[in-house]
Amino acid sequence: MQDARQIGYRAGRTSAMNVNGKPMRTIWATEDQVEILDQTQLPHELVIRRLRTADDVARAIRTMQVRGAPLIGAAAAYGVWLTARADPSDGALEAAARALLATRPTAVNLRWALEAMTAALRPVPPPQRAGAARAAADRIADQDVAVNRAIGEHALALLRALEPRRPRGGGAPPRLNVLTHCNAGWLATVDRGTALAGVYAAHDAGLPIHVWVDETRPRNQGAALTAWELGQQGVPHTVIVDNAGGHLMQRGEVDVVVVGTDRTTAAGDVVNKVGTYLKALAARDCGVPFYVAAPSSSIDWRIDDGRDIEIEERAATEVTEIAGRAEGGARVTVRLTPAGAPAANPAFDLTPARLVTGLITERGVAPASRQGLAALFPTEGARRS
């Protein structure tokens, strides 16, 4: 519990996620700095970090204190604002954008947000750029919230069409079982989430929703972040290891899979957290619908084939070591492998469009295809080639 958390939400906005019962965003700006919830400390501690320069923002993205494709887009936008306050010259802004873009190679929202900031600031005389940058970054953050709310409404319609069923071997009441991978929730965005926006909308609407939360090794965004934020909102959920989802689908215990995306191609291929592809295969094999919550900011209109997207390779220590809370409350990192065992750590994988039932965008649900996306986004779809 920290007082700062109430700064996170300004009155008059659309309703927000709660932390300890109070509304809060994942990122917000004060007069002269940006504040974030440090996601590397969750679920064990609620820590607010203050970022004063674009370098601070780049470090927060690189170390995954902020993560999630939509949120790193918004964070980068605020990073440009921090630079514009200190040095609004073209050179300084370009250098900041370059440094921010280099933090994570896979998610396209980062490029999208930085291009939006550049477009907004280029015509503005340097002395007015700080104000313009703040307004533009706030716009990007607010737009993320509005987009996620729209995605949530479209996802709610899909969930309403499913039939709740009884859990196996028990007299428990029927429920709707959603499986999700990684964290594409409130914490991956400015507010509401993408994949979880529909879950929250359904929960708010009184649907008997229950979420299977993939742990999501190696960084455990599911076990640490998704479980935490679902718990904060009171949404019933169960954590499972990444290996278990296929078995649950075989047994009829998953009604729908909904995940986020770090980059969606113009033809509907989805690059998302490593392991997503395996769940998409199991969903196809078991006849379970597989949806991807894809805000248009995640769509890379310049690429058709997901195999052309660079997959970030992260540190081996993310595989060989893990941090958690020891008895007594201390955060402890332990090694899981024999000393010196080599490890590889690709962070994303490719789910081909053929495995995706639909892309849930802010404009509605599109088939995962060039035609499907172009029908909802005619301008972007045409601009590309």
Added chain:
Amino acid sequence: MQDARQIGYRAGRTSAMNVNGKPMRTIWATEDQVEILDQTQLPHELVIRRLRTADDVARAIRTMQVRGAPLIGAAAAYGVWLTARADPSDGALEAAARALLATRPTAVNLRWALEAMTAALRPVPPPQRAGAARAAADRIADQDVAVNRAIGEHALALLRALEPRRPRGGGAPPRLNVLTHCNAGWLATVDRGTALAGVYAAHDAGLPIHVWVDETRPRNQGAALTAWELGQQGVPHTVIVDNAGGHLMQRGEVDVVVVGTDRTTAAGDVVNKVGTYLKALAARDCGVPFYVAAPSSSIDWRIDDGRDIEIEERAATEVTEIAGRAEGGARVTVRLTPAGAPAANPAFDLTPARLVTGLITERGVAPASRQGLAALFPTEGARRS
């Protein structure tokens, strides 16, 4: 390093796995007790446990100090011997067999070994049962080693037929990339392993073999056990999270998948460590051959359809907590999830026969079908119905 480990291997046997350069089995009997390598302490410590009663053996199986379908079969056989030493009456032996059978519900080797012990002891007058039981248990252990050696030879022929290839983006020499899930190695058996028997045979034969080691949450048998035993034998390997295998297959970095099995049906369905099904789906989607090393002791001739097999549900704490080695060397358990987060923990899943390229048995490689298995095992295949 413990002196006891050299007791583990008797001269004159087929060549064994090495621990710190010395041959060692995973289980062995002295005059009056059974000794095991405590697998819950690996890879961080080499601890030998002494088991004096069938209850000790049952506890070791239940807590997974010994695990792996073939090894728990052999351990149960030695448990019957310990009972026969103390009380060779029918009642005592039946009670011991019942208690041992109840330790783990999924693997069929346990039932197979206990039935073999019962068949061997029933005609023997009680005063001679201790000696007969010891001989029968030794036979089961030795037979496991011989079976695994034969599986290794058949697997070697399959591996020889593959073309080694260069790793992506490097001038490294070509290698043969095997992906395996869980631990179906030396540690899962009395010696040599099932899935890894072929890897060891290939390594001994000078093939440039490299193993992708699935971590295998929640109990990390891959990261803790497979990586350790491959390291002990000097086989090149890389640990990956369970989520990463599909991506590696998409990128052409896996030439073959080889896993073990806890129970194989007469029609070739495979129940193995949870997550195996996901790898089989990815292998099928990427055109990678998917083999299951299946000693005949793992085949349940009474069942055709894998959906009829009980899947063990283990403790939620295996998901929410993990143990590892902290800086300084202490073994520490840490919590990964928010306090009170619910978790589910199915331990196995079903890989349908249609996804299995072949079953590597001690008699050769069979298509995963009733006909394929019956051709290699005509007696067992016919006896069933």
